[in-house]
Amino acid sequence: MRRITLLFTLSVYTTILGAQTFVEKPQSPPFTGVYASSTVFADVDGDTDKDVLISGYKTGIGPISKLYTNDGSGRFAEKLDTKFIGVFYSSIAFADIDGDGDLDVLIAGEDLVNHYAKLYTNDGSGKFTEVMGTPFVGVSKGSIAFTDIDGDKDEDVLITGESKSGIYVTSNSKLYTNDGKGKFTEVMGSPFIAVDRSSIAFADVDGDADPDVLITGNAFFPATATSTFRFVDTAILYTNDGKGIFKEVMGTSFIGYTKSDVAFADVDGDKDLDVLIKGVLYTNDGKGKFTIDLATSIQSINNGFFALRDFDNDNDPDIYISGRVGSKNSSGFYVNDGKGRFTKASVTPFEPIYNGSIAFADVDGDKDEDIVIAGINSKDAEVSQLYINNNVTTSMDDGLVDVSKDITLHPNPTIGKNLIVNYNASEIGNLILKVYDVNGKLLSQQIQFVGQGLQTIAVDVARLSIGSYLVELNDGKRRGIAKFIVK
Structure with a gap:
């Protein structure tokens, strides 16, 4: 075994390799920019690409809900x-x-006068028809989640949020079961706390193969x-017995x-689902017992959102968070080392x-994965922006x-001072070693x-500097990329 010491003069080159690079792709005509929004991808017309539905408020127009179909190359109309x-x-x-093999949609929100929850069925080609007479309560500032809660192979739904009757506003968490044909019935006496400005997420937290649920939001007591009446910010976990009976x-x-996103993912590679709630991991x-990870420090924001996804295509979830800090827009991108240790990147994408x-x-x-983000930017403009993911090296193509x-x-x-890299060279010859930052900038190269x-x-x-980096080794026939952290 031969030991080689490589000393780098960290000169900077501008090759984009080793990490995800996102590039904004303007649409013609552009997506309508909105705030107080919801944005969801789905293949509505059965052509195997992802279309997008964007709802929210557009100044000068009012509330909108617009569906854009994709031509397969990321061009939307x-x-x-x-x-x-x-x-x-x-x-x-x-x-x-309704079990017909296409995607239907439930849309909830307000239009300055009333609160709504409207269900539309799809004919398979992307033509939608409103279903009349549903039992759903109209809500705003809420959340919707479909899942099969009772094991009968159809999609039930939980709806949370603020409803309005005359001048009175109330909070809701209502569960509805599906008969398999798209007819829903409210489950009376469910244990869920009524909340608004809420977020919900289903996940099997205890490994018993049924969906449990975490509900966050502002609850009225x-x-x-x-005691006097109270409004309390809550985060409550309910486990499922497999038949749709939930227990706090x-x-x-x-x-x-309140006003927080919730997302489940396996952040540390131990095959169970961890959870991120408004920047707290x-x-x-x-077995469903959760412990706060004090070692993970995520930027605290207001009136924002986050994403727990694999941004850099290395099979572990990273974190992107965006919102307001004081009176300014702010965002942060945190890279996961695969063991649940996150390092903030110097530049957000x-x-x-x-x-x-x-x-x-x-x-x-x-x-x-490409991304659409809708909301208000630093210039107080309402935007809906598509970013294309130009991944290069991790595809190994x-x-x-x-x-x-x-x-x-x-x-x-x-x-x-040193990071030790062990690598099997396939044959005698030149080994090329490169180091990149998480934004894809080449920092050094040695042959x-x-x-x-x-x-x-x-x-x-x-x-x-302190942060996450990628090292790439290439001997002409084989190549490998690994992530490391400098503390």
Whole structure:
């Protein structure tokens, strides 16, 4: 085994490799810019690409709900014959509610006068018809989630939010079961706390193969003999017995929030679902017991949104968060090392937006996730922007064998001068080693003649700032990429 020490002079090159690069793709005509929005992708017309529905408020026009169909390459056109109700402070959810193999949609929100929850069925070609006489309560500032709560193979729905009757406003959390044909019935006596300015997410938190649910929002508690009425920010977990009967989990560590997103994902690779609530991460022990992760520090924002997704295509979820800090727009991008350790990137890939929404889908068929963000930008303009993901190196489409899983790095995170890289060279020859930051900027490159077999390479990282980086090794036949953190 041969030991090679590579000392880098961290000169900067401008090649975009090793990380996701997002580029805004303007539409012609453009998406209507909105705020107080909801944005959701779905294949509404059965052509295997992702279309997008955007609802929200447009100054000078009012509340809108517009459907844009995709030509498969990421070029969208408004479907003018679709007459969805225009709403803002909205929620949208697609599901096949009648079992005919296409996606129907439920849209909730307000139009300055009334609150709505309207269901539309799809004929399979993207033509929607409103379903009359549904039992749904109209809500605003809420959330909608479809799932099969009772194991009968159809999509039930939970709706939360603020409803209005005359001058009175009330909070709601209402569960409706589906008969399989799209007819819904309210479940009376469900244990869910009534909330508005809410978010909900279903996930199997305890490994028993049924969907449990986490509900956040602002709850109203009426006056009692010993206390006055109260509004309380809440975050409550309910477990499912598999038949759609839910029970509140007492004594959780969750901090209550209002106007917060909720997202489940396995952030640390232990095969269970952890949860992020308004920038606070909680890890799961696999049995549904959550512990706040004090080591993860995510920027605190107001009137914003976040996303827990794999932005850099390395099979672990990263975090993007956007909103307001004080009187200014702010956003942060946090890269996951695969073990649930997050490092803030020096540059965020998107324009900071507040009072908006975000949605993900592969809109151009290149097998990575593109993004639409709608809301208010730093210039107080209402926008709806599409960003195309131009992933390069992680696709490994140049004929080289991907050996990323065979690279080992230690210590990782590193706090010393050297990072040790172990790599099996396939033959005698030149080994090219490159280091990138998480935004794809090439920081250094070294060509070294090596022998065949296991190589131990000491990389000088003393001049690197605290953060996440990528190292790429290429011997002409095989290539591997690994992530490391400098602390």
